Amino acid sequence: MSQLSRISQPRSDFLGAAYTGEVFKSNLFKFQVDELLGQLRPKSNKQDAVVEKELHLLKSTIDAIPARAPLSTRDAEAAMERNDGIVVPFPYPRPPKDANYRLQYAKPAHVNAVGSYPLKTITKNEDSLVVDFVVTMPSDIFQEKDYMNYRYFYKRAYYLACLAAGIKSSIGNKYSLHFDYLHGNRLLPVLVAEVKMNLAHSRRSFSIVILPAIAERLFPMEKLLPNKNCVRPNHMAGDSIPSEKEPTPFYNASLRANAFVTAYLKLQHDASRQCDAYKDTCVLGRIWLRQRGLTSRVEGGGFGNFEWAVTVALLLQSGGPNGKPAFSSGYSSYQLFKATLKYLASKDLSKIPQTLGGDPITFPRGQGVPVLFDGIRGLNLFFKMTAWSYRLLQHEARSSVALLNDSTFDQFSAAFILRVDQPVCKYDVNIKIPIDSLSNIAQDEDSTAWLDERCHDVFSCLSQGLTDRVKLVSVHRPAEPQWNLNSSPTAMEQAAYISVGLLVDPTNVHRLVDHGPAAEEKKAAVAFRKFWGTRAELRRFKDGSILESLVWSKKDHGSTILQQIIFYILNRHLGEPCAKHSTYIGDQDTRLLSPSLKGSSLNESSFQPMMAAFKALEDDIRALDDLPLHLRHVLGADSQLSHGSVEVPFAPGRTRMSTPADVIIQFEGSARWPDDIDAIQRTKTAFLLKLAELMEDKIPQLIARVGLENENSPLLNQAFLDLNYPTGAAFRLRIHHDREATLLEKRLSAKGMVTLEKAETALALATYRRVFIRQPAHTQALQNLVTRFPALPTAIRLMKKWVSSHLLSPHLSEPLIELFVTRTFTNPYPWQTPSSATTGFLRTLIFLSRWDWRNEPWIVDLGTGDMKANDVAAITTRFEAWRKIDPALNRVVMFAASSIDVDGTTRTDHAHPPKVVAGRLTALAKSAVRVSKEKGLELDFESLFVADLNDYDIIIRLNPKFTKSTGASKPKHGGFKNLQLQLIRNSHEEDNVGYSPVNLFFRELEQKFGHALVFFWNSYGGDVITCLWNPQTEKRPWKLKVGYSTMPVGEPESDAVSVTANKGAILNDIARLGGDMVLDIKVKTS
Amino acid sequence: MSSKSSLKIATKVQDFVVLPLSLPPLPSYPTPATHYLYLRPEAPKGTDGPDEDTPRSLFLANIPIDATEPAFRTLFKTLCGALVERVDFEAALQKPSLVALTGEAIVQGTLVNVPIEVKRGKKRKRGAEGAEDAKVKKALEEMELPKTWGREIWKSGSNATVVFVDETTRNTVLKESRRMAKKGDAVEWQSNIEELGEKRYRTHHTLTYPPKDILQQKINTYLTHFTKLESARSKLLLKQRSVPDEDGFVTVTRGGRAGPARLEEAQAAAERLKEREKKRIGGDFYRFQTREGRKLKERELKDKFEEDKKRVQSMRERRGKIRPE
Structure with missing residues (x-):
């Protein structure tokens, strides 16, 4: 115990502890592990007393059970059923009727508790306290050959039934008694006595598993090695006994495991005495297994707490080179934990069996069952595992090793807190x-x-x-x-x-196409045909090979x-x-994202035309000869150019892009640029006009239009160029001139500026950085990530769809959502990188639901690969600074930084999203996670995407005529392709490119009524806008400037006047402003 | 808003008169609604001070979002036949000035006025526009970017100033409003709402793309003006450089030689030099430096340890116990 407390409390000389890097991953990790262990370690002595009392009672009861004389199997079974009402839990096959051995009961040799309870490696968080209670059967009721043909198991079953009868008749009303299989092993039934009371101060149930066992040396080990047969086939007299007998490893191991229950307890005790950190490692392993749904039971994979603890104990003794221990007893609990995972992850025990201690033996080729053979006790520890459960264990172990190797982020909760078994x-x-x-x-x-x-x-x-x-x-x-x-x-x-x-x-x-074996490999080809039946066909491929194949x-x-x-x-x-x-x-994503394209799987090919069009644009611009300056960059700055927009932007010849894709172009530096921000804007406009002219000359049928934005604020970009290609592709070009940043910075640092002006300049600088620097870099990074993670773009699209179907899309910018999802791919732990969009999406929801945005930054490595713990620390410091400046979260609510954008506020500054939206996002994510947890495989995926409109104060229904404009528009005409192209051009649809009246309406609502209401809308064609009243619109003392339409309310008893929002008038205002676009406005009646 | 009807609406607040306006019921929102306009004689504060318009002006607070000058004309005409000269919307006055258009230059900390045809000022002072100012205004308009919105909509709860033909009219309006408020009546608010809705957004979309020739012309005018300004400025600088002032000193100014280095470039060069210097010496030269470096590292580790400890502490306080899910 003294060792335990040393680990749990940081040592006083912190220099020693400060170097925990190797021993404990990081300080942060160590502290959290310490805390976790401290919290899970059971400490209540009261509870122990109750348990002890219970066990004592049970022991004395068992000791008092009278012996039963030997009976033939049939008589014993009948008597048991008749007299005690208990069916003897014989394993299959049932004992033969003519068995010549007898079943009997005698006082057990000894009884004692084993397993995690006496080792004190039990944790407090489990729902029930289970104590394994071993009843060692006296050796004299067995015969020498009882290990053969299930005889031991029959006798054991009868013994168990006798125990059950004895307990039932004396103190049976204290418990609810059941039979169960030990770890789901059908050879070993056990008696479960659930104590009918709750433990002190907890709602945990308490049950005792009564487990008959035998002395270790009762049956010889040589006979029960995995390569031996112990179940003789039921042959008739006169049949020749087959010389080769099929080994029965599972049977043998079950028997040995049953004999060595106490021996393993001793092994664990020794290990904990030898190695300080052993018990903590067991607890850590226990938590790790539980979070991953792995248990000792056959249906839980066959690798659980017991196997974990024994594996660690064995590896502390042997398993290394030259028979030395694989692990040093000086390891810390973290090192032991990690080393064990590494051992599990790196060795393929199903192909190369491992023997720990003892002499190597040959193992029968099981059906992929892994072998970790304890040579001293002669037991394959992993005998309950299957080929698939072993693969799963390895998979989990590999993910966790990768997780523990990640030094950039704090992975504590991924390792021990998150549940990974859904x-x-x-x-x-x-x-x-x-x-x-x-x-x-x-x-x-x-x-x-x-x-x-x-x-x-x-x-x-x-x-x-x-x-x-x-x-x-x-x-x-x-x-x-x-x-x-x-x-x-x-x-x-x-x-x-x-x-x-x-x-x-x-x-x-x-x-x-699947390629099978070549036609010449007769044997393999036949096997292939046998497996695939009529589906297999012989095909000749381009390289001349003739292969069996599937198409x-x-x-x-x-x-x-x-x-x-x-x-x-x-x-x-x-x-x-x-x-x-x-x-x-x-494949839920397919149905959700493209209901029209049934069956065709979503992959990057649907965005290929978009990328090709972008490439064409770049080539076209670069090919222009008469540009006044040389072109440096043409950069995409739009999620449509990183495969990430909800709608597929366009299909050439069939649909036209409805929203032009943003592109940033940059010219080479020149001294001829004016050194004045306003003049730069005008010069940029002049450039765009020139570019428009050149492009229209070069490409027939291209429509180039220079458009204006921010015409009242010269500090911001004021002009863009829309290029509408005849194919249907549309781009919006803006010119990046890096001198703007310097000028703005200079302006910001100039003295004697009015606060308002200063704020304006700061805003302009932030906008400049976002539009011209962050956005192109972000798009670029995502383009790269898409090639690395094929499931990423679809997951992003799903997430955007989810956000928008819950009407939050106007508040969460697309790049922000992209950051949310990318985290699941670049920092996927405790899972591995998602390989489908659905899992990517659901795991993102889990991460989002757990994000405490008030106290934690969201940090994403955008795959540049050079993100280190220092960068994360720097970002965290920045975040903490923001929280100090703005503790009420009025300006920055969510803080999301990435490896290419350490600012963290690029997407979320100026309360975008506001607190109410951030809170709602978390609540929605939480409820989605809860539903998916509860429903499990029955989850109706689409139900996650249904918004509940009841929560809103006001619902504005829009005229569907105007909501349809988002999404690629389809020309109605059919016929010949060239005519069709002509028609696309002539139908003046380019007028509609980038035109979304509802979007304009929504933005105007936010601008004009933002102080009184928060608006929600599905920006991908949603036909309702919903609103919530800002709580401060309620009655308050008179004030003139409140930022919304008001009414003066006289106080009943005095002359004082209060002010309150004139809600009726505001709604009327909205109706007037929306005009024909608003169908009706519904107000929630409370 | 039936619940609100029970509220007692005040007829005046501080020095404001409350004038109720009845808003037209709409097919999409048929519930009748009343808007409350607050009126007060104009009383300019601060540097501007009262001018000749002040006595006949009314300050309006909380104007309807779709207020226009014609709408106010109709309103006051129906109220008491008052004639409005003009309406100044607060939001329209708060346009940022165009930076480069002022014909000023700051040279070595002294403000110098550059003499060019278009003089300084984009301050639209009401009334008193001399011929010069009109010229300035026109020139500025020629350079201003085309507007992209047809009809402007104000923020909910915006303000405006109405200038009536004379002071008497203004006072009549105030009196009539007071009477109206006391009676509990409301004047009908009429603004041309047919222009709103999708139509207005369509217009905006069309205006976003102004005809190329017009845009080109505006840009050209601007850039010509800007070039003139720049050359005047550099001329002035040149003059300062060559002519000694009355004490016989020649002012040192920028731009003496061709293509002076920009400040940030110079800084970058200095940075590079430092870097090179460091590389040449190769880090710690003396033993004490190594020792100090090690100590520093140790201290950093220690600090980091403390910091992490604090962080976990605060985490614990925040979310209570760590519990596996």
Whole structure:
């Protein structure tokens, strides 16, 4: 204990602790781990006393159970049922009727508690306190050969039933008693006694697992090694005994595990005495496993707290080179934790079995079951695992090792706080296969074994069929329920299903053609044909090779290629009913983002025309000869140019862009530019006029128009050039001149300026930086990220869609949303980089819901790769400075910085979004996360995108005639392409490019009524604008300038006059301003 | 707003008279509504002081967002037949001045007026516009960028000043308003609302793209003017450079030689030099420097440790216990 307290309290000489870098990742990490451990370590002695008392009572009860004379199996079972009302939980297959051994009960050799409770590695946060209570059966009730043919297990089952009978008859009313399988292992039933009372000061339930075991050395280890057979086939007399007997590793390991329960407790005790940090490592591992939904039970993967603790203990003793320990006992808990994860992540134990201690033996080739063999105790620790659960464990371990290696961000909550076991967030695709749709179970077959086999079938055929389209196939089978003492194990419910989770590889998942083996490789080709059936065809490819191959089509059946393949495989290998009744949960993005393009998978190709058009624009401008200055840059500065706009901008010849894409151009420096901000604006306008003329001359049918903005503020950019290409592409060019920044800075530092003027200049400088520097850099960075993370753009589009369907899009600028989503990709922990848009989106929601924007900055590495902890610290300092300047959050509410924009306020300055919107965003994200958690696989994805209008004070419905203008507009004409192009041009639709009356209306509403109301709108074609009254519009003492239309209210008893917002008049104002665009205005009646 | 009808509306507030205006019910919002306009005799504050218009002006607060000069004319005509000379909207007066258009130059801290045809001033003082000022105004208008909005809309709760034909009219208006308010009546507010709605935004969209020739012309005029100003300025500088002042000193000014270095370039060069110097010496030359460096590092680590400790402390205070979800 003294060691524990040393770790939990920072040492007094902090220089020692200040160098925790290696030992503890970082100070911040260490402090948080310390705190976590301190909080989870159970300390209440009161509770211990209760538990002790309970265990003592149980021990004395068990000791008092009378012995039962040996009986034949049949008699023993019948007597038990008749006299005690207990069905003996015999494992499958049931004992033969003519068994010549007898079952009996005698006083146990000893009883004691094992597991995490006596080790004190139990944590407080778990819902229930479970104490494992071992009852060691006396050796004399067993015979030498009892390890064979389930005999041990039958005797054990009977012994357990006797224990149950004894407890039930004496103190049975204190508990609710059930049978369960130990860790879901069907050979080892246990008795669960749930204490009918709550522990002191907590609502946790308390149960005792009574677990019969035997002495370690009762059966010889050599007979129970994984390569031995202990279940002889039931052969008739006269059959020749087959010389080669199939090994029964699972059976053997179950028996050994049962014998070594106490030995492992001792091992753990020794480890904790040998290594100070051992217990803390166990607790950390416990939390880590729990957050990832990994348990010791067979259906939970077979790797849980026990396996973790024993693995660490074993590696502290052996596993290193030359038989030395793999881990030093001087490691800190963090180092041990990380090293264990590394060990799990880096070794492939399913291919190369590991033996720790003892002599190496040969292992049978199981179905991908990993082997970590404890040579001294002769047990494969991982015997309950399956090929898929091992892959999943490795996957999680790898993610966490990557997480712990990340030195830029504080990853504490990703490692220990966040929950990572929700299938919809974890897997890109989930498949639900109802159990009763699978081939029927034979009458006398063991249902658990049958289910295990089916899971294996699903796993193997899906992994074989999907090849590198997926990175991980994980199969989850339903848990078996506990059952009552007076019945046999209950069958699984009818509605139970196997769920399969897939992680796709975004670069391969949309592949149209699969290459199989070459025709010459006869054997492989036959296997391929056998697997794929009629789908396989022999094809000759361009490079001359003749290969077995599969060709998939996007258009088929309105589903994605992945879905088609999965259902084809299920149908072929698991039968038609299985394919028919299984549910596919994935690709939700496709349906949401392009309801018209059914089935075609979303990928970057839909933005290809946009990128090509941009390239053409750059080429066209660079090819102009008569420009007064040379061109330096043509930079995209728009989410349409980084694959990230909600709508696909345009399809050439079919649709026209409705919003021109922003482009920044920069000329080479020249001394001829005027040295005056206003004159620079005019010169830029002159440049654009010249450019317009040149472009129109060069490209036939191009329409170039110089437009004006900010015509009243010469400090800002005043002119832009719209280029409408005949193809339908549209660009908005602005000229960047870097002298502007210097002039503005000079102006800002000049003395004797009025505050108002100063604010104006500061605003102009911020706008300049945002428009001309940050935005192009941001777009550039995203363009690069899109090639690295194929799922990123669609996730961004989903997120934008979500934000806008909740009417928040006018408050959260597109780049800000892009920053939200990009974080999930560049700093994905505890998950790995999302490989589908849906998971990217859902995880972003989780991160958003946990973002405490009042106290934390949002920091994103935009993939430039050079972001270091110092940069993060610098940004945090900046953030803290802002909070000091503006503690009430009137100016900067959300602070979002990135590796290319350390300011953090570029997108969010001037209360954009305001506090109310930021709060609403968090609330919405939280409720979406909650719903997705509650619903799990039943989640109706589209329901996340439905806004609730009841929360708003006012709802302004818009005339749909005007709301349709966003989104690519379609020319109505059909016919020949050249005629069509002609028509596009002649229909004067370019007049509508960039024209959105509702947007103008909305912006004007914000400008004119912003002090009284907060407005909400879906800026992608939403047909309602909703509003909330600012709370300060309520009655207050008279003041003239409040910034909204008011009415003077006389106080009833005095001459005093108060002022309150004239709400009726304001609504009338809005109706007048909107004119024909407003259908009606509804006011919420409270 | 039935709930509001129970409120007692004050007829005057401080020195303001409250004039209720009834807003027309609309198909999209049929509930009748009343707007409250606050009137007060104009009393300019600060440097401007009262001028000849002051006695016949009224200061209006909380004007309707769609107020126009014709709308106010109609309003006061229906109220008591008062004639309005003009209306000045506060928001329209607060336009930032164009920086370069003032014919001034700051030379070595002294303000020098540059003599060119268009004199200083974009201050639209009401009335008293001499012939010179009119010329200035015209020249400025020629250079100003075309407007992109047709009809202006004011911020909710904006102010304006109405100048009536004479003082008597103004007083009649005040009196009539007071009477109206006491009676609880309201004058109908008529502003041409047919111009609003989508039509207005369409006009804005069209105006955003002014005809190229007009824009070109305005830009040309401006740039010509700007060039003139610049050359006048440089001429002046040149003169200052060559002519000694009365004490016999020649002022040192910028631009003596061709292409003087810009300040920031000079700074960058200095920075580079420093960098090179550092590289040549190669960091710590003396042992004490190494020692100090190490100490500094240690101190930094210590500080960082303390800081992190504080951070975790504040985190704990904020969100309470750390708990895995």
